[in-house]
Amino acid sequence: MFKIIQKTIAAGIVTTNYPDKPAQLSEHFRGRPSFAFEKWTDARPAAEVCPTGAISLCDEGDSRRVTVDYGLCVFCGLCAEASANQAVRISQEFELASAHRCNLILTAEYSLSTDGTHRELRGVHQRLADHEPDTERVGQRAREKIQKVLNRSLAIREVDAGSCNGCELEIVALNNPVYDLERFGIQFVASPRHADLLLVTGPVTRNMELALVKTYQAMPEPRLVVAVGACGISGGIFGKNYASLGGVGNVVPVDVYIPGCPPRPQALLHGILLAVGRLGERLYGDGKRAAAHRNFAKK
């Protein structure tokens, strides 16, 4: 017993102060690829090497639409290596969670030269609207919500609907002394009947579809669903095939999407807090998503 106490004191407090303070990241960490569209003279090499098709092109006559989907991105960094002029740079941004699938998608329109390189940037469509860089505020708001609506505790049920287990490793890490999810009053529970939030990793396999739906239906209202990782959002590298149905959104309504492969624990925390912030909308809201959840229950 003495040894245990001695070791505990010697180890000290190791819990991070994220999200009150910015996360401490290694300088080599690969976060969101950021695009300097006006400097990007050719998107083809990046699209060519992208393993999941997160960068895709649509050429029509002398114009090209480039689509970047962070919901497919595995943050490998190949696009940056393949593009000249530092037009694509790997940033350290990881707080990419969003309540809208379309907010994870950027598009840029170019006119083309005869050799297929970009002549002129015609426009960029970038939503990323609820992508809040101010995580401190997200954290604060979530705490208030947990205090008010949930009686100081949020219960999460995790379902692996077919992932490679990478996301699970990072979700488990949320429980370690460093990230210590319980300091927010958030805990993982064993039964969906006790859960407020369903954290799902994907892709959803054909064999897991029913188990996922049943777990979702076993939860009391108002329920939140968070899709984790590239596979959970879009099917990722697996996509859709005879055995995989793709992203979680193809099976149950999703409230928040957390990009990453896998998302690091802070990114998961950010996404979960963002989802909690949206609880009010789910409770009292009349929006499309609230309706989707309601209608699903009726099915």
Add this chain to the structure above:
Amino acid sequence: MRQPPTPFFETLQQRFGAQIQSIFAEREEEIYILAADPDIRALVDCLRKEFKARLVTVFAEDRRSVEGVFFNYYVLEAKGDPRYLLVRAPIHPDNPAFPSLSAELPAVNWQEREIQDWFGLKAVGHPNPRRVALHDNWPDIHPLRKDFPLETVLSPFEGERHIYRPALGEGVFQVPVGPVHAGIIEPGHFNFAVAGEPILYLQLRMFYTHKGTEKLFERLPIPKAVFLAESISGDSSFSHGTAFCQAIERAAQMEVPLRALIMRTILLELERVCNHVTDIGAIATDVGFVVANAHASRLKEMMVTLNEQLTGNRLLRGMVCVGGVRRGWDAAQLVSLRDEIDTFTSEFEDLVALVESSESTRDRLEQTGVLRPEKAKDLGIVGVAGRASGMDLDVRRDHPYAAYGRYSFRVPVYQVGDVSHRMQVRIDEVNESLRILRMAADESLHGKFCAEGPPIPPDRCALSAVEGWRGEILHWIRTGPNNHLERCKIKDPSLNNWPALVEAVQGNIIADFPVINKSFNLSYSGTDR
């Protein structure tokens, strides 16, 4: 490289005559024995008994469009021989069947049924020929046949209709668990037959996370397929990635620079250390010693932070590539590697002392979940679980790859086979890994870190093995035109080891199941693919 066969193979050829078409060495350590018909029972038997070979894996390939037949491959290895033997047997589409070896070799039970499900080749004489890889109410499809399109849309799944074997008797109950479990783990179904607390019999149902991975490998260009290999089993990203890249490098006869080989060795050992320390903590948690887990997960966090410093990703993803590794390390990275290894070494000593100091923990772990060496041998158990039950196997030593030939290390083997010894194997292996890491980190890492390879030639086969932290990982590939693959077979150690769990839980109380399961810590995704 085609070498003349050694005297042993000449004898083999004489004895089996026309049954063996030819024997050749695709490369020095990969010998193909081409059989004339599907019945290879006598041949495999001879190799096992006279060559003392172990059957490693069985898999199939659809070559109907090119050679008019399916092939079954039986991979064998002999103790102390760095060569792998691959017996290839043709199976004619008019009679899509092959004789099953499972009755005698339970190690290939699931693997033969996988061939039945995926290729529609019948394993004749299989003791339990029911479906395994495609659940019972899937339509009658064989997805790994070449004429089955990957994107086929099937009718919605109506739930598992598997009929479990009944367990009858007074006071006998069946307890179904899963596929969604109480903890944050992967999905699978366990059906326990219990009489009071002790478990009489456990039936497993896997393949819930089957996502068409092997078929998908035939679709992706090779550089992209590396990322798919990293997603076979999340905790073994680097091992699977390396196994895959090694196979391609062998097929393309690519010389990987020494610097890359040493870096791969370092990263493979970091992956082992990370996972072993997590498991030690998890085993402690499952018997209620949560303080030890808090320290273990703190140590794991330390290592994944180092992973990120070295590769940009906490799970070591996006680092390995065909030809070597994608980036070199600068001086600062090497300094943090050495520093972290030192800090970790002393912290790990403390952790082990802490776990060993708790008598109640020891009491729960000793004689729990015993897998006897005879059983381990029969079932063909590999890796950590195998070594705790007398299976003296380690790919790093038996078939050296990366830079393992440069370092000497001990392979811990015990005969007891209980949870405590599976943990002990992990503790010993972490210590050995730390020694390898120190030796490797002191090497001078100069020169190229990635070979510029010529284009990858089509129609080359290659086998590659890596000792992942869990055990023996095998990738077998056949290259196709335009930088694509014709076939990629993946064998995760979990596929061999699940039957060991069934054996080890018998007679234990159901409350000990979590810790027994954790002491094996098998990958569901690696099994299901």
